[in-house]
Structure formats: C-alpha cells, structure tokens
Amino acid sequence: MNALNHTDHNKAVCIENLMVKYNETPVISGVSLNVESGDYLGIIGPNGGGKTTLLKAIIGLIPYASGNITVYGKKPGKLGRLISYVPQMTTLERTFPITVSEVVLTGTLNAAFKPFHQYTKSDKEKADELLHTVGIYKLKERMISELSGGEFQKMLIARALAVNPKLMLLDEPTASVDANARDQIFSLLNELNRHMTIILVTHDLSAVSSHVKTLACLNGKLVYHGVTELNEAVVNALYGCPIDLIAHGVPHRVLKMHEESE
C-alpha cells in the first residue's frame, strides 16, 4: 500500500458544489460528495431526484453547469477503464439482436478502433468466466430478447466487470428482480467491494441498511451523506412525507409516522 499518495488520489470520487441542468432547469444543485477508495456508497432518493443524472455526470455522459468532479484525480470523459457502469435497465433496447456473450464481450473493447477487430480467445475466456461469476453461463448463446429481467441485469453486471474497473456505478441493478436474484446480486457486490469501489443507486431501502457502508440521499440536492443510519428527519426531507422504512438489521421496524405536513 502506498499511503503517501496525494490525498485526491485516494478519493475515488470528489464532487464539489455540482450543478447539472437539463434545458436550463437545474436537476441537481449544490452537491458536494467525496467517495473514499474502497467505499460502498448507496444513493437513495425519490423518482426524479437526480440519481441517474449524478451517475451520468460522474461518467461524463452529460456535462455539468458548474462545480467540479474528479474520479481518481481525473476529469469525467477522460477516465479510461477506471470506471464502469450498469445502466438503469429501462433505458436499453431489450429486442436488439445480440447474444448474451456478445454483450459481455463489448466490455472488453478498447477505445482505439482496430480495423476488422475480432475478440481474442482470452477475451472470450474472460467473458465466460464473468458469466460464471454472475451465474448465467448456461444462457451465453441466448439472444438478449429471451432473457428475464433478472438475467438481463446479471448480464449487464458481467459486461461492466469486463472493463476491469476500479470504480463501479450501478443504477438500480435490483429493479424487477426476484428476491433470490436480488440476494445473489447483493452478495456479488459485497464480494466485489473487497477490491473495488462501488456506488449503488437503489430504491431498496432494506438492502441499503444491510449492505452499503455509506449512504447518500439525493432529492435535487444532497439531503444526507454519512453512515448508513436513516432517521425520520432525513427520510422526510428526502421523500417529502414519512414512509415505511425497514431499518438497520431490525426487520420491519417501521419509523414512527408523524402527522404534521410542511
């Protein structure tokens, strides 16, 4: 371990006073957030709270209006293979004519165009291994249109892993996934977190309380960032109204309802 590195380089992500706009409307503003290397950050927030927007800004898929983002000291869009991404599944074309293993193989593509590129034997072995890791190796020759939602998610995770990233961003990887697959995905993420930094967007509050190390709550602005402990005030600020919250390890401990409205 080289502890003498510049501090910024120990930070996986540094975000300072970030503002992102779509057509002049700010979607997130004033977001400052540091993610330590090795962290497992959970991001929660209501629909439209800007979670996907934040991930895309970190990757460099959308420009930001003001503020600053660095990932391991580098600017978004110039990250090489430091970072990988599991997109929100709803944004992809599920009928596209491509097989599972071809999708995973795209994760091995390099930035520079190589004429008549063919995947090498080691690319293919890597893809097979990753399909084993996520547990869908037997589906490798299937067309993606023939996958269930959970299998599709696992394929996207395998593709993201083919990049060999230091930082992995996942946007609701357990949406539309049954309880069993959900548990598999979370234990895989726990395993991965031993050697990579993870940022996970999820609506699954119970998973958040039992798996992630730190928590960020995003509703246009950063409502909370810190240890994984939700209290009523934060949840109110986040969702605008009290919600049932299954908290930390204690199953079905629901936060007390409170009557007054804002």
Next chain:
Amino acid sequence: MLLSILQYQFIQNAIIASIFASIVCGIIGVIIVEKKLVMMSGGIAHTSYGGVGLGYFLGFEPIIGAFLISMLAALGICFIKRRGGTRSDVVIGLFWSLGMALGILFIALMPGYPPDLSSYLFGSILSVTRADLYLMAGVTLIVVLVISILFHYWKAYMFDEEFAYLLGIKTAWLEYLLFILIAMSVVVLIRVVGIILVLALFTAPPAIAERLTKSLKLRMIFSVMIGSVFCLMGLFASYIINIASGAVIVILAASVYLMVYIVTSVKKSMRIKKSC
C-alpha cells in the same frame, strides 16, 4: 422469355443497379431501423430534393447539388439529434418539407422548360448508365467496408451508445460517420431508384428480415437478399405491364411486408392459444 429480356444492355444495367441498391439499403437499413433513424433518413433523402433543384437552377449537375445538400442535412440532423431535447422530430420534419419546397422553388425560378423531376422521386432504373453503375459500385464498396471494418464497434454503439462512450469509443464520430453513409447512399440511389424507393428499401427488407432471424449480421444479409428479390421481381413486372419500376417495387415490398407481418402474427397468436 426471361432470357430474351436479359440480352438488353439497359436491363443488365438495371439488374446490377438493383443489386447495388439492395446491398447498400440492406446494410444501412438494418442500422437505421434498429437505431430508429428512419425519420431522420427520410429527412436527409427529401432534403436532397432541394439540392436537385439548386443544381438545375444554377446550372450544375443536379446530383452534385443533391450530394452537397444531403451532406449538410445529414450533419445538421445529426447535430440536432445529439443536442437532443428540443423536439428533434419537429426540426427534422421542417428540414424535410423545407428541402422539398426549396427544390420546387428553384425549379420554378429556373429559366426555360422545367425538367421532369419525377425521376428523382421514383427513379428511372431502366435508364441507368455505365457511369451511374461505377458511382454506385464505389458507394457500395465504401458502405460495406466501413461497416465491416468497424463491425463490433457498430454493434456496441447500436446496442448501448452510453456504454460504448464509457469505454472511450468515439461514439460521436461513429454517429456522424453513420449519417454521412446514409447521405451518400441516398444520393447515389435517388437517381436510379428515387427518393421514395430508397426509403422503401431502407425499411421493408430489414423489417421482414427482423421477423426471420435474430442475428444482426444475418439480418443484414437477409435484407440484402430480400431487397434484391423485390427489385428484380419489380423490374420484371414493370417491364411486362409497363409501369414505373420504382412504384412496382415499393408496392411489392409493402405488400410482402404486410403478408409476413400477418402470417407471423397469426402464428404467434396460435402458439399463445395452444399453450393456454
């Protein structure tokens, strides 16, 4: 009887032109159907009509005008698409009609007897010259090469552009390149097959191939073959009943698509009933 037709030079040229057109349209068509760029390609094709008019008006080769204008339209439409947001379909609709309107205006302003523009809309595949064939061969070669040289990158870009970007692949560059290929294909093909047939060949064969195979590469190959069959049958029919070949080919393509659609839908619903 078929053999005796084949002796004519213009029929031979028409057959070769049909095959080039089917290759270009089959390959590009699968991409634009998958990428949902049909509307944008229609925009490029129709805008080029303005270029044809400009050529007549200023007295240079109309096809050069079509080339310049459709390149501009392709780059403009791609730019608008990448900017996103501001109702890109509306802007493309405007491009589309503005191009046609300008074409008509330029022709009206042109001194002398107005040329017959219907050959640009419907093509005149029976009057393809040797020079046309060379041009078409060139563009066909470029399209086939550009797509196959970067095939895996195109696939990654088509399936998930954002992930391709994350890998560092120059997706903006790929997208502009694709639009340039579309513009090139359109221009080379309108003289021989017409704007309307270009659009039919861009869409009908890929749509039928989509129902026959699930592999992207096979879909392209099937589209090329289906397109060729339509063109050749259309040519033959138009020779016999003496109707514009473009129109016959489009009617043929559309009715076969409809038939395939009905048959596969009925099959599907029968399968669902059986499994109940």
